Amino acid sequence: MPTIVIPPPYRGSTQGLERIEVAGRTVRDCIDAVSAIHPAFRPLVLDANGKVHRFVKLFRNGDQLGGDVLAAAIAEGDEVHVLAAIAGG
Amino acid sequence: MADGLADKMIRVDMTTQTASVEPFPAKWRLLGGRALSARILIEECDPKCEPLGAGNVLVMAPGVMSGTSAPTSGRISIGGKSPLTGGIKEANAGGNPGQDLQKLGYRVIVVKGKPADPKQRFGLEVDQSGVRIVAGDAYKGLWNYAACEKLYEKYPQTASFITIGPAGEMQLSGASVACTDEKGRPARHAARGGLGAVMGSKGLKFVAVDAGKLSIRQPAVRKEFFAYAKDYTKAYQAGPQMFKTGTASVVFIANMLNTFPYKNRTEGQSPDVETLRGERIVESFATRGGGMHNCMSGCIVQCSNVVHDKDGNYKTSALEFETLTMLGANCGIASWEDVADLDRLCDEVGLDTIETGAAIAIFMDSGGMEFGDAAGAKRILHEIASGTELGKAIGNGAVSIGKKRKHARIPVVKGQAIPAWDPRPLKATGITYATSAMGADHTAGLIVNPGLPPEQFAQASQESQIANAACDSSGFCQFLQPTIEEIAKYYTMFVGEDVTREQIADMGWQCLLDEWKFNDGAGFTKADDDLPACMKEEGVGPNHAMKFDVSAEVIAAAKRRFASREELFKLKATG
Incomplete structure (x- = not known):
C-alpha cells in the first residue's frame, strides 16, 4: 500500500502518526483515505475549493509533484510526503 | 581576505567622535554575526552597564559568509545590551550593509561612548578611502525613508545605509535599526530588543557604507566553493521553495494550529484570517504591481514581498507573517491593507512591529482603545513619532504600556513581547x-x-x-x-x-x-x-x-x- 508521510506540524491532526498506509491510486485518493480516519487532516492540505494550499507541497518518492497534483498516480509501495511551510518571521 | 588575518574592524568612540581601523583579531576569525557580537560584549562590555549609557557597546557584525557568493548570506547582526530586557541582545537584518562592509574588508563595527550633547547627531562613513565620523544634524528627526532619500543625495547609489528613525533618536525601547535593501529602501530591520535606542543614545543617526564596485570576497578554495554554492542554489531552486510567496503565506496554517494570536492573545485563532492571509497580498500583485524580490543581493529565497497601494504606488516591504499577526489579528485589525500601513509606519518611525503590535494590543485590552481600531493604531504610531506621553509609553514596549495601564495580561518573557508563534500549542x-x-x-x-x-x-x-x-x-x-x-x-x-x-x-x-x-x-x-x-x-x-x-x-x-x-x-x- 502507499504510505502518506505526515509533517510534524500536522501530526496533531493524525493523533501523532507520522506514517499512514492507505489504499489509493492517486494523491487525491490517499488524502481522502487519511481524512476518512483523521478528518482534521484534510483542511490542512486542501482549501475550501478542494485545491492544495499554496503553502503545501507534495512529493512522490522524493520528487516534487507538479501540474494536477491531486490526480498524480500513486503505485503500491510509493511514499507521498506532505511538506508545509513551518516558519515565518 | 579568505584567511581572516588581513580582515579589519572599525572602532568608534562616540565620546570623542572618532573612528579608527584595526586588524581583525585572528582569534575571532571564525566568528561572525551573533556569535561575534556575543564574544565582543562578553570581553568588552560590563553586563551591569546602563543600556543607554556610555558604557554600553553597540556591535554591527556581518556574518562570516557576508559578501561572498554563497547564496542568501549577507545578513548583519546588531548587538548590545538591550534597554528592553536589560540583557544581551542580538537582532539581525537582511539588506546590503552587511555585504558591503565585508566587501570592504570590515568584519565588525564596535561603537562605544556617547556624545556630551545628546542633541547632536552624527554619521559614520565607511568606504574605500577609510572611515570617518561626520555631522548628522541635517538628518535629525527624519523618518527612515526620508533620511535615506536625503542620504542618497549625498552618497553614491552604490551605498547602503544603516539608520534609525525618530523612535531610536528618542531612545525608545521598541526602536529598531534599519538597513537598506537592494533598492535602497530602509525596509529591513534588526528590530527586536530596542537596539535602535542604543544607536540613538550614541548619537549615531546613520552609517553609510559604500563598497563602490568592489567585487565579492574570494574564498580560499575558489573552484570548490563556487561549485558548491552553484549546486546548493540549483538544489534549492529545484526544491519546494516554501517561502516563494513570502512568510505571510503561513498565516492560514498558523491559524489552524492556534498560533495566530487574536486580541492580545486571548484566542489562538482569528475570525479575520481570510482577510489577513498572505494569499490576499499575492492576489494584489496582479492589479497593483509589487511582487516578490531579493531583500539583499544574491538572495535565492526571495521571500520579501513588495506591497503596493490601490493606485499602484509602493507602500511597504516586507509585510511578513509576524507583522500581520501582531499588528493585525493580535490587535483585532482585520484588513491586511491596514496592517501594511502600520508596517510602513513602523519602518518609518523605526520600531519593532512585534513589540509595537503587542503594546498596542495591551493598550486595547486594557480599555484604552477598541480592538480593531486601525485608524487609532495608526494615530498611535504618529504619537510615538512625535513623542507624546502615550506614544512614548507604547514605543517603550509591552511592559511599559502594561504598567502604565496597570494591566495584568502582559505576554512577555524577560521584558520582550512574545512573537506570533505561540508557546501554548508550540x-x-x-x-x-x-x-x-x-x-x-x-x-x-x-x-x-x-x-x-x-x-x-x-x-x-x-x-x-x-x-x-x-x-x-x-x-x-x-x-x-x-x-x-x-x-x-x-x-x-x-x-x-x-x-x-x-x-x-x-x-x-x-x-x-x-x-x-x-x-x-x-x-x-x-x-x-x-x-x-x-x-x-x-x-x-x-x-x-x-x-x-x-x-x-x-x-x-x-x-x-x-x-x-x-x-x-x-x-x-x-x-
Missing part, C-alpha cells in the same frame, strides 16, 4: 522563549511541531537554538534553512582548512553560553527563565485547553547540553 518553542538570553524571540529557536512528545521538548529547543545561533553567526538567512553540516562545508572552503560540523555546533553552543553568561552578570536568575502567568493560566484552542504547562525542570534541561546526535547536524535553521 511548547518546545515556549522553552526557547524561556531559556533564550534574548527573551521571547522565535528566531532564537522555533519548533513548529504540536505533536512533539513532551520528553523531547528540551532537546528540540536546545538543538534549534544551537542551529539558529550557528546560522545567525554565518550570515545565512534562516529562510534559506541551512543545516550545521552545510555551514561547515561553506566555512571549510572559504577559509581553506577543515571546519567540522562539530566545530560549528560547538560555536553555536558557545554563543549561547556567552549570552547566558552576560545575562548572569547583568543579574538574571533562573526565575527569569519562565513564561508569564497568562501563558500558563489562560489557554487557547478547543475549550481553551492549550496552556503552557512545561515544568521548570524541563525548561532548565534545555540549558544543559545534550550529547550531539545526527539530527542536530541536519536540522534546518528556522525562524
Whole structure:
C-alpha cells in the first residue's frame, strides 16, 4: 500500500502518526483515505475549493509533484510526503 | 581576505567622535554575526552597564559568509545590551550593509561612548578611502525613508545605509535599526530588543557604507566553493521553495494550529484570517504591481514581498507573517491593507512591529482603545513619532504600556513581547522563549511541531537554538534553512582548512553560553527563565485547553547540553 508521510506540524491532526498506509491510486485518493480516519487532516492540505494550499507541497518518492497534483498516480509501495511551510518571521 | 588575518574592524568612540581601523583579531576569525557580537560584549562590555549609557557597546557584525557568493548570506547582526530586557541582545537584518562592509574588508563595527550633547547627531562613513565620523544634524528627526532619500543625495547609489528613525533618536525601547535593501529602501530591520535606542543614545543617526564596485570576497578554495554554492542554489531552486510567496503565506496554517494570536492573545485563532492571509497580498500583485524580490543581493529565497497601494504606488516591504499577526489579528485589525500601513509606519518611525503590535494590543485590552481600531493604531504610531506621553509609553514596549495601564495580561518573557508563534500549542518553542538570553524571540529557536512528545521538548529547543545561533553567526538567512553540516562545508572552503560540523555546533553552543553568561552578570536568575502567568493560566484552542504547562525542570534541561546526535547536524535553521 502507499504510505502518506505526515509533517510534524500536522501530526496533531493524525493523533501523532507520522506514517499512514492507505489504499489509493492517486494523491487525491490517499488524502481522502487519511481524512476518512483523521478528518482534521484534510483542511490542512486542501482549501475550501478542494485545491492544495499554496503553502503545501507534495512529493512522490522524493520528487516534487507538479501540474494536477491531486490526480498524480500513486503505485503500491510509493511514499507521498506532505511538506508545509513551518516558519515565518 | 579568505584567511581572516588581513580582515579589519572599525572602532568608534562616540565620546570623542572618532573612528579608527584595526586588524581583525585572528582569534575571532571564525566568528561572525551573533556569535561575534556575543564574544565582543562578553570581553568588552560590563553586563551591569546602563543600556543607554556610555558604557554600553553597540556591535554591527556581518556574518562570516557576508559578501561572498554563497547564496542568501549577507545578513548583519546588531548587538548590545538591550534597554528592553536589560540583557544581551542580538537582532539581525537582511539588506546590503552587511555585504558591503565585508566587501570592504570590515568584519565588525564596535561603537562605544556617547556624545556630551545628546542633541547632536552624527554619521559614520565607511568606504574605500577609510572611515570617518561626520555631522548628522541635517538628518535629525527624519523618518527612515526620508533620511535615506536625503542620504542618497549625498552618497553614491552604490551605498547602503544603516539608520534609525525618530523612535531610536528618542531612545525608545521598541526602536529598531534599519538597513537598506537592494533598492535602497530602509525596509529591513534588526528590530527586536530596542537596539535602535542604543544607536540613538550614541548619537549615531546613520552609517553609510559604500563598497563602490568592489567585487565579492574570494574564498580560499575558489573552484570548490563556487561549485558548491552553484549546486546548493540549483538544489534549492529545484526544491519546494516554501517561502516563494513570502512568510505571510503561513498565516492560514498558523491559524489552524492556534498560533495566530487574536486580541492580545486571548484566542489562538482569528475570525479575520481570510482577510489577513498572505494569499490576499499575492492576489494584489496582479492589479497593483509589487511582487516578490531579493531583500539583499544574491538572495535565492526571495521571500520579501513588495506591497503596493490601490493606485499602484509602493507602500511597504516586507509585510511578513509576524507583522500581520501582531499588528493585525493580535490587535483585532482585520484588513491586511491596514496592517501594511502600520508596517510602513513602523519602518518609518523605526520600531519593532512585534513589540509595537503587542503594546498596542495591551493598550486595547486594557480599555484604552477598541480592538480593531486601525485608524487609532495608526494615530498611535504618529504619537510615538512625535513623542507624546502615550506614544512614548507604547514605543517603550509591552511592559511599559502594561504598567502604565496597570494591566495584568502582559505576554512577555524577560521584558520582550512574545512573537506570533505561540508557546501554548508550540511548547518546545515556549522553552526557547524561556531559556533564550534574548527573551521571547522565535528566531532564537522555533519548533513548529504540536505533536512533539513532551520528553523531547528540551532537546528540540536546545538543538534549534544551537542551529539558529550557528546560522545567525554565518550570515545565512534562516529562510534559506541551512543545516550545521552545510555551514561547515561553506566555512571549510572559504577559509581553506577543515571546519567540522562539530566545530560549528560547538560555536553555536558557545554563543549561547556567552549570552547566558552576560545575562548572569547583568543579574538574571533562573526565575527569569519562565513564561508569564497568562501563558500558563489562560489557554487557547478547543475549550481553551492549550496552556503552557512545561515544568521548570524541563525548561532548565534545555540549558544543559545534550550529547550531539545526527539530527542536530541536519536540522534546518528556522525562524
